[in-house]
Amino acid sequence: ATGVLVIALMYLLRENRIAALAVSYILLASSGRIELCALPGFLALLLYNGKRGRQPKYFFYWFYPVHLLALWILGNWILFPIMGKI
Numbered sequence: 001a002t003g004v005l006v007i008a009l010m011y012l013l014r015e016n017r018i019a020a021l022a023v024s025y026i027l028l029a030s031s032g033r034i035e036l037c038a039l040p041g042f043l044a045l046l047l048y049n050g051k052r053g054r055q056p057k058y059f060f061y062w063f064y065p066v067h068l069l070a071l072w073i074l075g076n077w078i079l080f081p082i083m084g085k086i
Contacts, residue, residue, distance in 0.1 A: 010024050017045075025042050
């Protein structure tokens with residue numbers, strides 16, 4: 001629920017990016033200590049200039065199935081033998 005509230009606040013305060021990020025980060029930080037790790041993400045949002053970067057056309061068409069294959073291989077060759085011994 002806190003994440004949805006943060007998204008709504010960032011949308012409502014979109015005209016003042018610094019205020020949106022500050023309020024959102026304070027709200028997240030008050031919800032738990034683990035959320036303090038979100039600071040690098042907020043700093044990256046603060047440095048964003050509003051322009052899209054390069055868009056590799058076919059990268060994401062390949063990335064998703066290749067990473068699923070890699071996870072499957074890791075699971076079958078590394079994790080299942082370990083889990084079978086426990």
